[in-house]
Amino acid sequence: MKKIVLDCLGGDNGLSAMLAGAITALRENPEMQLVLVGDASVIQPQVAEFGDRVEIIDTKVNIAMDEHPTQAIRTKTDSSLVLGLEQLKKREDCGAFVSAGSTGAVLTGGFMKVGRIAGVSRPALCPTLPTMKDGQEFMLLDCGANMDCTAVQLVQFAVMANEYYKAMGVDNPRIALLNVGTENTKGNEVVKEAYALLSKLRDEKLLNFVGNIEGDQVFHGNVDVVVADGFWGNVLLKSIEGTVKFVFKSVKNVMMSSLGGKIGALFLGGKLKKFKANKMDKTNATIFLGLKKAVVKMHGNADAVKVTSALQYATTVVDFDLNARIEAALTKVEPLLG
Amino acid sequence: MKKIVLDCLGGDNGLSAMLAGAITALRENPEMQLVLVGDASVIQPQVAEFGDRVEIIDTKVNIAMDEHPTQAIRTKTDSSLVLGLEQLKKREDCGAFVSAGSTGAVLTGGFMKVGRIAGVSRPALCPTLPTMKDGQEFMLLDCGANMDCTAVQLVQFAVMANEYYKAMGVDNPRIALLNVGTENTKGNEVVKEAYALLSKLRDEKLLNFVGNIEGDQVFHGNVDVVVADGFWGNVLLKSIEGTVKFVFKSVKNVMMSSLGGKIGALFLGGKLKKFKANKMDKTNATIFLGLKKAVVKMHGNADAVKVTSALQYATTVVDFDLNARIEAALTKVEPLLG
Numbered sequence: 001m002k003k004i005v006l007d008c009l010g011g012d013n014g015l016s017a018m019l020a021g022a023i024t025a026l027r028e029n030p031e032m033q034l035v036l037v038g039d040a041s042v043i044q045p046q047v048a049e050f051g052d053r054v055e056i057i058d059t060k061v062n063i064a065m066d067e068h069p070t071q072a073i074r075t076k077t078d079s080s081l082v083l084g085l086e087q088l089k090k091r092e093d094c095g096a097f098v099s100a101g102s103t104g105a106v107l108t109g110g111f112m113k114v115g116r117i118a119g120v121s122r123p124a125l126c127p128t129l130p131t132m133k134d135g136q137e138f139m140l141l142d143c144g145a146n147m148d149c150t151a152v153q154l155v156q157f158a159v160m161a162n163e164y165y166k167a168m169g170v171d172n173p174r175i176a177l178l179n180v181g182t183e184n185t186k187g188n189e190v191v192k193e194a195y196a197l198l199s200k201l202r203d204e205k206l207l208n209f210v211g212n213i214e215g216d217q218v219f220h221g222n223v224d225v226v227v228a229d230g231f232w233g234n235v236l237l238k239s240i241e242g243t244v245k246f247v248f249k250s251v252k253n254v255m256m257s258s259l260g261g262k263i264g265a266l267f268l269g270g271k272l273k274k275f276k277a278n279k280m281d282k283t284n285a286t287i288f289l290g291l292k293k294a295v296v297k298m299h300g301n302a303d304a305v306k307v308t309s310a311l312q313y314a315t316t317v318v319d320f321d322l323n324a325r326i327e328a329a330l331t332k333v334e335p336l337l338g
Numbered sequence: 339m340k341k342i343v344l345d346c347l348g349g350d351n352g353l354s355a356m357l358a359g360a361i362t363a364l365r366e367n368p369e370m371q372l373v374l375v376g377d378a379s380v381i382q383p384q385v386a387e388f389g390d391r392v393e394i395i396d397t398k399v400n401i402a403m404d405e406h407p408t409q410a411i412r413t414k415t416d417s418s419l420v421l422g423l424e425q426l427k428k429r430e431d432c433g434a435f436v437s438a439g440s441t442g443a444v445l446t447g448g449f450m451k452v453g454r455i456a457g458v459s460r461p462a463l464c465p466t467l468p469t470m471k472d473g474q475e476f477m478l479l480d481c482g483a484n485m486d487c488t489a490v491q492l493v494q495f496a497v498m499a500n501e502y503y504k505a506m507g508v509d510n511p512r513i514a515l516l517n518v519g520t521e522n523t524k525g526n527e528v529v530k531e532a533y534a535l536l537s538k539l540r541d542e543k544l545l546n547f548v549g550n551i552e553g554d555q556v557f558h559g560n561v562d563v564v565v566a567d568g569f570w571g572n573v574l575l576k577s578i579e580g581t582v583k584f585v586f587k588s589v590k591n592v593m594m595s596s597l598g599g600k601i602g603a604l605f606l607g608g609k610l611k612k613f614k615a616n617k618m619d620k621t622n623a624t625i626f627l628g629l630k631k632a633v634v635k636m637h638g639n640a641d642a643v644k645v646t647s648a649l650q651y652a653t654t655v656v657d658f659d660l661n662a663r664i665e666a667a668l669t670k671v672e673p674l675l676g
Contacts, residue, residue: 019472078392089487099375100366132584132588142349144518146526147518147526147527148526148527151516161647162672178573179483180485180568180569180572180573180576188485188486188569189486189566190484191569198422212500213514214572214573215573215574215576215578215579215580216576216579216580216582216583217580217586219580219581219583230518231518231526231529232553232573233555234518234568235516235518235553235577236553236573236574236577237553238518238552238553238554239554239556239573239574239577239578239581240553240554240577241553241554242552242553242555242556243577243581243582243585243587244559244580244581245554245557246469246470246557247581247582247585247586248585249470249593251589277668323529
């Protein structure tokens, strides 16, 4: 099994959370091997029990959440993020890199240090979001990294997501294209072209393309993947976040505007807060699809429990050899997209 | 004062609702003059008291909600929608047309029969949406009529909305551009170009352009107008609608999953329903911006009260001479957009 590199300094909770999460993961997964990047003087005494299953790359330098990504990657060459990504890049025995650092820095670092799969212009951001059907989520990609996508890029997103779902044990994921209507004549020029290409891949039995999906249907739980240009995908993602906040704030105002409402709120308040936290918070770990090796981004506020689960997630991705499979799948569909 | 043409057959509630709304409007506004298009044998006896303030164009033919817009406009030449739009087009003394018919048919009919302002490629759909600040709404345009907009088209939307707000008594509306970040370097090529053009108009003191706005900020209530391509605007609008439904359904599930929740729901249920109905339902009357004369679309289920308010809204628009002012404003900015 390949090693997983963990950035122990990124994120809001710092070294202690990362280390606690890593220790639990090592105990629960006897085959797991980690490369921990961070302050060796703190890490070393705590991981002695794992012997050579743990390597340490020593640094105290972190890239902060508000630093300019490209500049930070270029200048802070001794940061945990850069050192960790370099391990992933140069070592055959390392399969994934996991970090809770800023999205921009992890994405840019992955892009600059690890490199893209041939033909992919930029890796895609691909969070998963909840739906009305219990346990059914959908993946949205891209949602911010790629502007002015071509139809071929949209198809690449679909192909990458398809391999990703296979890695997660879903064999025939339902892939939809974000559009303003369901008919194939709807949408702008890029989307209409992407629709035709995706239909071709469906006819060749390479993808389970289920057609267009509108912005109000994504929550119905009938598709696994929603493909979008980074611009529209970002509009969709942010408007969902904004609307959730808006509705919750408004519901709170309604509750507080009358005695009946206040009594109702007493019984409900905690439950709604819990729902909001569970269901609408950003998913813990996300992979950037389109890089040569797996780069996994945790939420900035990831605690020890989430670090453990992100390391297990990275293991699944590496075991499946996801990135190599994506590269092979993209090569296979290329002749069909000309 | 110019006459307002009312389509008395369009919409879910038909002639009786339209007529009742028109009668109230005529009573409340002694200067209002209407051209009612519908079944004269029903209308005539009920409007006798208004004498020559009311004209009737007799027809029993309606365009149904599910008919193909272009085909219906072409073939049903004796429908209330087509006859009404023709009155608006050909008569100097008619200033606006109001209908609760299908959005597609009213938009297409306005486009084909009344015609666009020179240089506007398609009229924009521009609903207003609520925000977290009481009484503060924002207008979103375009949100579905225009795909693959150029930067100049986006600027035209801003100019049209600016004149519209002036008609509504807001002198210096805050106009924002939908984007994926706030900096002027963010976004796709069209948006970056539109940002530069809008900044130019702001520098010339022609528009109060306040910069980019992200999908999660539209509810903050800090802007009056959000400018978007019809594709992204539609994604934004529909995802807002879908998210509201999703959150309400989920809140209901949380309520019903425990005794405390059920008790809370008893106190809250009706209030939340009322909030949802008041705040998140589509606005009653919307104008299509970019036509030579005012075409006002009511919600399909408009009742008598909403018909009255739509007729008063149309009166405001006509009194301000909105469409002529938009045409003049577009002509004025044209040299700056080259």
